[in-house]
Amino acid sequence: MCQAVDKPGFTLWFTGLSGAGKSTISGIVAESLRSRGHRVEILDGDEVRENLSKGLGFSKEDRDTNIKRIGYVAKLLARNGVIAITAAISPYRETRDLVRSQHQRFVEIFVHCPLEVCIQRDVKGLYRKALAGQIPQFTGVSDPYEEPLNPEVVVNTHLESPAESAAKILNWLTQHHYI
């Protein structure tokens, strides 16, 4: 059996604004981990909202329910030796910290990108609509985003390429003997 498979699992929790780069970087990190023999699952915000959290909206209560569900599934995966990667905005610090407290091994990645750059990227065309008042409760525009105070890793996606951001995370995991 490959040595990597015997390592305990953990949760790699990406948080950041829409368009900051959570899905992009988590995909690169996941591929790299798989190629090293790790079992990896990605819980991506968009996919979770289509399945596990279908019907939930964007009130604080619904956002918290969504994040707690993601945290719960990640915890189950992680304790079974999987690297659970989550890629959801997860705007509330207290809720992220609650999920952290339910984990044995939890690595928070702050995907930092200034709002203006996310608006310029507007990958999904949602900022344009939010700024036009067509989407209520849009994170960063009309809803809060609380930056992590002590994340394990910060990537600055307005200054780095996706590959550089992914390498920074993989280096941290290696240095701290997670992989």
Ligand SMILES: Nc1ncnc2c1ncn2[C@@H]1O[C@H](COP(=O)(O)OP(=O)(O)OP(=O)(O)O)[C@@H](O)[C@H]1O
């Ligand atoms: N260093 C970087 N890391 C990640 N993405 C980057 C970086 N530099 C530029 N980008 C670009 O920024 C965009 C990030 O979009 P992505 O869908 O990954 O964001 P997201 O955080 O998952 O947003 P959402 O919360 O809406 O799902 C992509 O178009 C990507 O190519």
Ligand SMILES: [Mg+2]
């Ligand atoms: Mg995404």
